[in-house]
Amino acid sequence: MVRSYGRICEQRGTPGDCFTLFDDGPHLQQDDKLRIAMALAVGPALEGVDAEVRAMVDPTRVLATVSITITAYMALLVAPEPVSKGVVAAFSVLLWGYLGFEFFELIRAYALLSEEAARATTFAELREAGERFGRVIGPNSVRILVLVGTAAVGETAALASKAPMLPGFVHTSRAVEVNTGLSLVDAAVGAERVIVSVPESTIRVVLPMTAVAMTSKGEGDQSPAITGGKLLLNGHRAWRSHSGITNALGSPGNSKRWHHIVEQHESNINRFGPEAIHNTENVIPLDEGLHTAVSALYSSKRRFITGTDKLTVRQWIRTQSYEAQREFGLRAMENIRRGVWK
Structure with a gap:
């Protein structure tokens, strides 16, 4: 596996430890195998994403960024009590807004990818698991995964600011607003926490009282007690x-x-x-x-x-x-x- 991983780095023009997997030792750990599988899943799909999405990222770093960042975010979503905050909450809301019920299929597919990567003993098995996940996620998921993977960790506003650059954002945001009464970006940035239940196929977005009040009153009816700033x-x-x-x-x-x-x-x-x-x-x-x-x-x-x-x-x-x-x-x-x- 280590030799095959080295060959991938050489092929990408960055020989050595291009995904920084050996910072904790010279051997591939379980989470290292998962990151490689994620990179193998997303890599081919990146070639087909729209030019405006590709313009958002540095192509020499996107695979490493996506494989490391997305595995961390997805791991939180499949946890027994997946309560997300900050940038992870924004990621969850934006991803759900784009995918609808496919959002839960993506989480299930990631859980399967995690199990298969952990069991893999050869690089061929890792590649097969990654390719299977890649077939499940499809182009829409790749767009949002690239978006999240290139946002600075912990900077919710940076993530949300890139959302309008995605193809189809206006249509998606309008659909969410019609069905929930909330702007997709406002819900993503304002979420105090997000609770995802995969078995029930439900997502619960917990918003501050101020955000709920503003939504129920309507923008034209706001009479904020605090002004300025x-x-x-x-x-x-x-x-x-x-x-x-x-x-x-x-x-x-x-x-x-x-x-x-x-x-x-x-x-x-x-x-x-x-x-x-x-x-x-x-x-x-x-x-x-x-x-x-x-x-x-x-x-x-x-x-x-x-x-x-x-x-x-x-x-x-x-x-x-x-x-x-x-x-x-x-x-x-x-x-x-x-x-x-x-």
């Missing part, structure tokens, strides 16, 4: 500074403080941008006592959270993704409120 696709508003958002929001209320779920330190602002930090989804009013307790937790060293005595919680969490930091921030508030963490 930048209106985001998910219905929240964002500012480029702490003073900008707090001036717009006004007082948080008696014995309350404005609290950033994802902290507003320089590292986060540089990584995610100020508008990802200073927005009405991330900044919430919090009881002063709870706000102080959360800040104290982040400044402390908690081995049961970080796995080490050398880092504070803040030092540990700041290296993680935006979605991970937000999820931890919400969990921290709940656990402190319930007295689980002290």
